Amino acid sequence: MSQIEWEVVIGLETHAQLMTQSKIFSGASIAFGASPNEQACAVDLALPGTLPVLNEGAVNHAIRFGLAIGSVVAPMSVFARKNYFYPDLPKGYQISQFSLPVVVGGKIMIEVDGQVKEIQLTRAHLEEDAGKSLHDDFAGPHGESSSGIDLNRAGTPLLEIVTEPVMRSATEAVAYAKELHALVMWLGICDGNMQEGSFRCDANVSVRPKGQKEFGTRCEIKNLNSFKFLEEAILHEVQRQIELIEDGGRVVQETRLYDPDKMETRSMRSKEDAQDYRYFPDPDLLPLQIAQERINGIRALMPALPKELREEWQNTYGLSSYDTGLLTQDKALAHFFIEVLKLIEIDLAKPAANLMAGEFASAMNKESLSADLAPVRPIHIAELLKRTKDGTISNKIAKEIFSQIWELGLNASDRQESILLEGLVDQIIDQKGLRQISDVGAIEKIIDQVLIENPKSVEEYRSGKEKAFNALVGQIMKASKGKANPGQVNTLLKQKLI
């Protein structure tokens, strides 16, 4: 049998839990971690006579998302009932959107191996989450082994975001999922906590011989709640499908689950068992009408998107795509940088980006801190850069002071006050005598002393060994405790050695 080259086709459906105060159709809280059923009100329990009332906050989040991906926010969309029985589904139906979703179309750009690719979205719709079944470690009222239902999650607002089948590798799928994850967090509509299930993906995977137009039969892998599992599940599923076909078998359309321990997907239900959900418009809810003014109002309050900031920073300040990419990785970091930019002259933007991408980023990673909680504040960065520019301190000293402020802030009992202090940088420079030595006389004195102590290096330099010059500079800097202005040291040393 000749070796066929296979092409992988992937579409993703992502459930992003929306950050609202209350549930999508009731007033109950959606905070994570409450005791079972503590956050389930009469509506969530589907008690007789209860009715859903739409949470407009969830709608605003959907509009925000729609605007961010350049989609059409539907002027009218419809909530529909998806009917099926399950113990964690109190009403016997889930309120979702079916034929008329709130967000239609749109795209998200991803980058894989330096190549930019556009991922088209089909739609995004609002729906309610179901509750949870408690099977393990659950005891009945008399201590017997039993199953329980926790309806705290029931009614939590979800935005289900569906792509076209346009991804061609697990890497692309993960790149898209990460980009989407960053975007929903950036927009402040989802906390992105994958462990708690706030952001979870279903992957539709199929394979076809390269060049074939028709799609192969797809399988849907449900509930992938980490990027690692998403990648592994797709890779294993692709492998399974290819092997199946190459062995003369045929892929059956079905829903599968990924078992990360066994590193394999296994069948959950086949299409034949697929339920007829008997969708129909929910008569308890009016069609969702979204006026253009409402969209405009939300647009006006939208944060600048990562892409827009990257372009602006590259064009205005000439920052590298690497630096801008790093600085827009999360919103807190980008905001921090925006604050720094407000405090400095344009020509300091580049050194600022270097400091942020270097010292600042690594310190944050080390402490697993978000930028808004970093002990070094934008004012400190600005002062450090100013003092470096005006020659008060060297780059090296600047980094040292950075570390000192970081430690100071981390240990401060009252971080806010001690740290927001303006002039802290100057204070440290003065207290620790870190001011750069730019006085010619003072530097000459140090140079003379070093030349006397290192006759061998002097001789070597004069006999043509360039390296010896650097060794002398090193000695001079060391003797000055790093404070000598390196430029001046260079010039003066050259003069002395002539």
Add this chain to the structure above:
Amino acid sequence: MTIEKLHEALINKQLSSVEVTNYFLNRIDTAKDLNAYIDVQPELSLAQARQADQLIAQGNQGYLTGIPIAHKDVFVTKGWKSTAASKMLGNYQSPFDATVVEKLGMLGSGMVCLGKTNMDEFAMGSSNENSAFGPALNPWNLDYVPGGSSGGSAVAVAAGLTIAATGTDTGGSIRQPAAFCGITGIKPTYGRVSRYGMIAYASSLDQAGPMAKTASECAWLMNAIAGKDLRDSTSIERENEDFTRLLGANWDSSNSNASQPLQGLKIGVPKEFFAKGLNHEVKLAIEEALKQFEALGAVCVEVSLPKTELSIPVYYVLAPAEASSNLSRYDGVRYGYRSEKYKDLAQMYTHSRTEGFGAEVKRRILVGAYVLSQGYYEAYYLQAQKIRRIIAQDFQTAFTQCDVLMGPVAPDVAWKIGEKSKDPIAMYLEDIFTLSANLAGLPAMSLPCGFNQSGLPIGLQMIGNYFNEAEMLQVANHFQTATEWHSMQPLQNVAGEKS
């Protein structure tokens, strides 16, 4: 006794609410055979009556304070059971009051709840025979049905077991039992009254309304229950309206002729409501009533509602579709009936629902699931929605020629218990004149207009345009000022009663 007279007696301290409440509780107890009530809790009622008396003593009463009312058991209530006349909810206790109950009760108008009235299970039925607690009996003849689904409420009002009652109307469930029991009932415009706390049957058709002896009493009750409710998205925001404001006023305010108060009123008479199948005695009574309206100054014009016949198939597609979904929550998992025989989840569902629901409910769930299923949705559900819109348009065409529409509530008077229960289709056909007002969302009412030779009441139906309840009540009130049909008492009096 009417709300108006009782109000006078209460504020003049001739009677206390406790006395009134005790009087009705005794009557209810004596008339148990009528099976009008599903749950009565005398202590709770009397506690409310004492509260009402206090309010009256303090001068903090409203028009309805201290007056008793009974609630159809489709409204959930704290204290009383809320069963929807189903085994499924046989012992269900609601932790909250329906909006209608709240608005009429101690936190609102101060009315005293006498208990919960019998009905067809989940409001599905036209005879009250589909109750898990047995049928309520027609007080005019105990062998006959009282109509449904708000049968218990109609019986309670007609037999003097309450002053007034709440009902709900999805396809005629206020109007038809009101007609069969000789009382007045109004189904308001869809969205007028909150559905929160009403155990849902068909959400896009269900509407709550009052049932009493007279139109003027219904107007007072409308004042108490109408209004936007933030807990029901389909309730409609309107300016506060006094539904009693037009009572007694001439239709045309420039007309000062007291003997012809309805001068200028155009009554549309849909010819389809008088087609074959209409009982002859009912036809004669309606024609007499129309003559009475003409005597009061109104003019009758013939109009057409060409899709009247289609309202039956349309209704019996849409209502079951919504019901099949609305009733999915009764699964035995969280509350309500759970079968004792099950080995796994699927069996728990199947047995709980098989044992918990009655035959008619199961029939409609099956029909509903069928018309929503893949491959049938377009042919049934979507098609029915299209015709529903046409039916609503037909009404608007008719209202260009008239102010209100009048005709029979039902093609027949009450039938014998058991007579139609073996033939659901025959029962469905009885709804032909009431369904279209629900499909269009229009307000419609029933008022007593005569009796057949066996002494069974006949009801006249009036359908108004959207939000014209006050005008309809005005028209009905003039009719009731000129006639005595509404004040007739059932011969079948409560045993041992000397009132």
